[in-house]
Amino acid sequence: xxxxxxxxxxxxxxxxxxxxxxxxxxxxxxxxxxxxYNPSLDLCLRLAHRLGTDLxxxxxxxxxxxxxxS
Amino acid sequence: xKKAKLIEKIYKHFWGTEGPxxxxxxxxxxxxxxxxxxxxxxxxxxxxxxxFLASDQWTLFATTRIFMIGAMIELYIPLIYISIQxxxxxxxxxEVSQEKLHTAKxxxxxxxxxxxxxxxxxxxxxxxxDRGRSIDNYWxxxxxxxxxxxxxxxILVGFVKLRRIKVVDDDEE
Numbered sequence: 342x343x344x345x346x347x348x349x350x351x352x353x354x355x356x357x358x359x360x361x362x363x364x365x366x367x368x369x370x371x372x373x374x375x376x377x378y379n380p381s382l383d384l385c386l387r388l389a390h391r392l393g394t395d396l397x398x399x400x401x402x403x404x405x406x407x408x409x410x411s
Numbered sequence: 412x413k414k415a416k417l418i419e420k421i422y423k424h425f426w427g428t429e430g431p432x433x434x435x436x437x438x439x440x441x442x443x444x445x446x447x448x449x450x451x452x453x454x455x456x457x458x459x460x461x462x463f464l465a466s467d468q469w470t471l472f473a474t475t476r477i478f479m480i481g482a483m484i485e486l487y488i489p490l491i492y493i494s495i496q497x498x499x500x501x502x503x504x505x506e507v508s509q510e511k512l513h514t515a516k517x518x519x520x521x522x523x524x525x526x527x528x529x530x531x532x533x534x535x536x537x538x539x540x541d542r543g544r545s546i547d548n549y550w551x552x553x554x555x556x557x558x559x560x561x562x563x564x565x566i567l568v569g570f571v572k573l574r575r576i577k578v579v580d581d582d583e584e
Contacts, residue, residue, distance in 0.1 A: 357508050357579055365433035367506050367579055378435055 343400045346374040348392040363387040426497070429505035429575070436502060443496045447489040454485045505572070506579045515576050523569035531561025 349359050349370075356374075360367040365384065372378035373388075380388070389399050419432050426440055458481030466474040497503050507515045535557040539546075546552050 355508075357506070364431055366430045366436060368501060368504070369433050369435040372435060381434055384434060 342376060342402065343373065345370070345388060345392070345399060348394055348399060349374075352392060359388075359391065362391050426502070428502050439496075439500055439502060443493055446496075447493050450489045450492055451485055454481075454488060458482075458485060503575050505576045507576060509578055512576070512578055516573065519572045519576065520569050523565050523572060526568050527561045527565025530564040531557050534560045 349356070354362075356370045357367045360370045363384070364387075369378065369380075373380055385396055385400060389396050392399065422432050422437075422440065423429070428436065428440075432440070458478070462474055462478045462481060465477045505515060505519075535553065538553045538557060542553065
């Protein structure tokens with residue numbers, strides 16, 4: 342589960358505003374937040390840049406990796 | 412840059428989508444287009460087979476009819492598939508905020524007027540060429556129906572596109 346919604350709300354942005362800022366449709370932001378679409382690296386970087394964070398904080402879920410390894 | 416913008420405009424016009432053609436939309440439109448092409452391709456073989464068999468057994472008239480019906484099937488089945496997919500994925504939706512609703516409605520009617528004019532011109536050209544010398548009164552038999560067709564088309568397209576405008580609240584699913 343990514344934290345796009347969390348960071349977006351912390352920045353007080355709507356889905357529409359975030360979508361317009363990074364040049365995608367609102368629908369795409371909604372799909373990313375609901376884990377129904379895996380964005381490209383380029384889009385991930387643009388998201389991270391706009392939300393003022395890094396890729397790890399936004400997308401990395403360390404627990405998932407630990408569960409897979411065990 | 413200009414070429415990319417032109418391609419995006421062609422995409423939007425062909426698929427009837429609004430808003431940016433981002434990576435998600437491009438991926439889905441490419442998938443739908445590819446599947447529609449496969450459906451068209453696989454329909455061709457039985458249609459041509461039926462036509463060739465008919466040409467051997469029946470008259471030229473019957474063969475022509477079979478090819479015409481086949482062409483309609485080959486056109487409409489992929490179109491139905493595309494229509495279902497576009498509705499399912501909400502790719503036709505024109506999502507706007509409340510503030511931009513009025514601008515979106517004006518833009519929609521502008522596009523409908525342009526489409527209507529294009530349709531009217533094509534209708535006029537077709538009628539003029541098709542009827543040729545058998546026209547007694549050009550203005551009444553060709554020009555006026557073309558204008559009427561243009562207006563009806565404009566209104567239909569306008570209302571269809573207006574229905575696709577959706578005002579989005581924050582965090583709508």
